[in-house]
Structure formats: structure tokens, C-alpha cells
């Protein structure tokens with residue numbers, strides 16, 4: 001088996017104390033991702049160390065930005081290969097997790113992975129965020145919404161903030177260009193009932209990562225999100 005001491009060390013630096021079972025789950029998740037990636041595009045990076053750091057450690061870095069102890073349920077918008085939702089589930093098994101994506105075949109693989117690594121209380125939903133966020137069973141129902149590598153912050157805010165309960169949070173995983181994006185998204189965040197609470201930057205394997213934390217202060221106006229495609233084409 002590959003040496004994974006760097007990964008365990010990374011988790012410990014974030015304050016986790018991973019069990020053998022959690023590490024086994026990450027290793028198996030890696031194997032399955034690589035196996036399925038031959039048929040369905042789930043990840044551009046495939047080297048063991050890269051995946052463990054740039055996907056898995058990056059996903060659970062949310063612990064640097066917010067207190068996860070009050071989070072009972074979470075939705076990951078545009079989960080792709082399961083990031084950040086599945087690594088968060090492995091490290092926070094008590095949180096109920098919903099993985100949303102508009103590409104069904106990716107979700108089919110995630111269902112197999114979830115089953116294989118024996119995760120419970122984690123569900124996949126197929127659809128566009130613009131449509132799913134209008135359904136009463138999902139609108140303003142989540143303590144936390146997370147999203148990584150899906151859209152610019154202005155568009156993403158319209159896709160994500162409607163899912164969040166008033167007093168809940170939306171955390172966007174960004175790179176070093178986060179400040180520019182933040183500036184351009186302030187109006188959208190306000191219109192959607194959110195307020196930027198913090199922006200936490202840190203280095204991960206020579207890359208600057210930034211977690212933007214948005215607090216939901218008010219209920220989102222029913223006109224948002226606009227119809228599928230519009231948030232991307234005409235950001236607020």
C-alpha cells in the first residue's frame with residue numbers, strides 16, 4: 001500500500017484524529033475513483049498523493065473556516081466526483097449529506113462508491129441547482145451548503161444560497177483569486193439574503209486556497225434562482 005503518512009499528518013494538522021476505518025475509506029474511495037475515471041470523467045488528477053491532498057484534504061479543510069458541530073445537514077452543489085461532500089462525510093459521519101449534480105452518470109458512480117465504502121445518511125440528487133432549489137423539500141432546508149469548482153461566486157451564490165436555512169451558511173471553496181470574485185459577487189450575495197462573514201486563506205501543497213463563508217441573514221426572495229442557465233449567463 002502507498003505511504004499515506006503525509007495524509008494522516010495533514011488531517012492531524014487540521015485537528016482531526018482519524019481512525020483506521022476512516023483512512024481505509026479514503027484509500028478505497030481513491031481506488032474506486034481511479035477505476036471509474038477510466039470510463040467516466042470524475043477527476044483530472046489521478047496520482048495518489050495529489051488526490052489525497054488536492055481533493056480529500058482540501059475538502060475537509062472546511063474545518064479551518066467554520067464550526068461544524070452545529071451542522072446537522074449539508075448539500076454539496078455540483079459534487080462531480082464527490083468533492084467536497086464525500087470526504088466531509090467520512091470525517092463528520094453524523095452530518096446528513098446531499099450530493100447534487102446535473103450529470104446523472106457521475107451520480108451513479110457516487111452511489112456505488114457510497115455503498116462500497118459503507119457510508120450512511122448520504123444521498124445523491126440529480127438535477128440542476130436552479131430547479132432543485134425551488135422544490136419545497138430542498139429550499140432553505142440546509143444548515144450548510146458547500147460548493148467547489150462549479151461557477152464564479154456571483155453565479156454560485158444564486159445556485160447555493162436558496163438552499164440555506166436563514167441563519168445557516170454557504171461555504172465556497174476558491175483559489176487565490178477569491179478577492180476579485182468576492183468584489184464582483186457582493187451585490188448578488190446581498191440580493192440573495194446573504195452576508196460575507198469571513199474569507200479564510202491558507203496554503204495547501206504550494207497552492208493558495210480560500211474558503212469564503214457567507215451567512216444567510218434573510219430568507220431568499222422567491223424569484224431566485226432564476227431559470228436554469230440564467231445565473232451563469234447573466235450573473236446578478
Ligand code: SAM
Nearest residue numbers: 078079080083101102103127128129148149150
Ligand atoms: N465539486 C467537484 C470538484 O470540486 O471536483 C466537481 C467540480 S466539476 C468541475 C463541476 C460539476 O458541477 C460538474 O459535475 C457539473 O455537472 C456540475 N454542475 C454544473 N452546473 C450545475 C448546476 N447548475 N446544477 C447542478 N450541478 C451542476
